[in-house]
Amino acid sequence: MAKYNKPLDRDYFKKKANPNVKKGPQLTKCCGEDKDRDGLNVKNADDWKLIELYIEEHLRDYPKHLNVTPISCKSCGIFLEYIVDIDIDKTLGYYEKSN
Numbered sequence: 001m002a003k004y005n006k007p008l009d010r011d012y013f014k015k016k017a018n019p020n021v022k023k024g025p026q027l028t029k030c031c032g033e034d035k036d037r038d039g040l041n042v043k044n045a046d047d048w049k050l051i052e053l054y055i056e057e058h059l060r061d062y063p064k065h066l067n068v069t070p071i072s073c074k075s076c077g078i079f080l081e082y083i084v085d086i087d088i089d090k091t092l093g094y095y096e097k098s099n
């Protein structure tokens, strides 16, 4: 037994599951995202539903926002960000931050 407990991070559990696993985050070649990140993927039907739901709620919460474009990696489909199209007339010319 160790005298002090160490923090158990993702690397710890990856190593536990597979002792030969490489250290540190494994990044995708296409977009440089962490493969193990708990992110959404637009190629996953369940994830896409969540993205749609998020956008639907966003449009309900922000009447000045015209539409939301989910941006994802064209190669692997990892969701990267939302781009919000804002009705500038209704904001009197001021841009709002998207979140």
Ligand SMILES: [Zn+2]
Pocket (backbone or CB within 6 Å): 028, 029, 030, 031, 032, 033, 073, 074, 075, 076, 077, 078
């Ligand atoms: Zn990618």
